[in-house]
Amino acid sequence: MPIIAIIIFLGVIILFSSFFTVKQQTAVVVExxxxxxxxxxxxxxxxxxIIDRIAGRVNLRIQQLDVIIETQTKDNVFIKMKVSVQFKVIQEHVYEAFYKLEYPHDQITAYVFDVVRAEVPKLIxxxxxxxxxxxxxxxxxxLNEAMTTYGYDIINTLVTDIDPDIQVKxxxxxxxxxxxxxxxAMFESDAQRIRIVAKAKAEAESKKLQGQGIADQRREIAKGLVESVDVLNKVGINSQEASALIVITQHYDTLQAIGADTNSNLILLPNSPQAASDMLNNMVTSFTASSIMGEQMKNQPKRVKKTGNHSSLDYNPSDTSNPEEPAK
Incomplete structure (x- = not known):
């Protein structure tokens, strides 16, 4: 009985060892x-x-091998390059991949080193x-030319990283x-130039309009002075006295305008010893001219205007006729 049990047990083991499974995208080499x-x-x-055995299993899926190479460029810069190689075993050439090449990763790495160190030194x-x-x-x-012989297909190669020396970087x-x-800086200078040109054009236009305004103002002032001198001449004041009166009037108008500004801290002082006497003489001259003009206006004849049942007096400096005489 024990011998029969042992035989049965060995038979079961041999039966089960006769069967084996192979995974998807995998090939098994049997010897x-x-x-x-x-x-x-x-x-x-x-x-x-006992007679047949599994020699090895070959992966048929796409694999990736990352190779890091240190090399030198044409301009003597040392860099590290990372090259990713995607490859797989050709299903029809499993025999070559299994028996002809023992370490495929080392073989691929050697070819990558050889090509990169041949190409990079040609470039800056x-x-x-x-x-x-x-x-x-x-x-x-x-790689395709070299690895096809061994049953490998190179799907793609990618240069995924280029790392120069830290100082060069x-x-x-x-x-x-x-x-x-x-x-x-070039864009900022262009913008600054545009702003300067625009500002210069605006200032030129402003100066032009300001000049026209000043010219119009002086023209009107000149007309006003002419009319003022004519009025003063008609009441017996000569041109010199009229000019002095106008100058003094403008002088005090200016002082009044300055004094009316509550925020002004301006103080006017004479700039020469004779300034005080000159100012006094000018004031006396202006007051004398004002008195003369007032007397002349009082001595002018009066004209009676009748409007309905009312009458009014009207001075006409240029009329020397007697208002009491009847009109001829």
């Missing part, structure tokens, strides 16, 4: 007595126990950033900042 027998794909598979640092896609294409082309940042500051 018989150490020699390649077949490649099994996904699903439930059968092999002869700025061109490395601009032409990184060209470098990736060159890496992919070289700081210098590049300063250059970029200087360029942006230069552009900003």
């Amino acid at each position: 018989r007595f150490g020699k390649f027998l077949s490649i099994r794909n996904s699903g439930l598979q059968l092999k002869i126990p 640092l700025d061109d490395v950033f601009v032409r990184k896609d060209d470098i990736a294409i060159a890496v992919k082309r070289e 700081n210098a590049m940042n300063r250059i970029n900042a200087a360029e942006r500051e230069k552009t900003a």
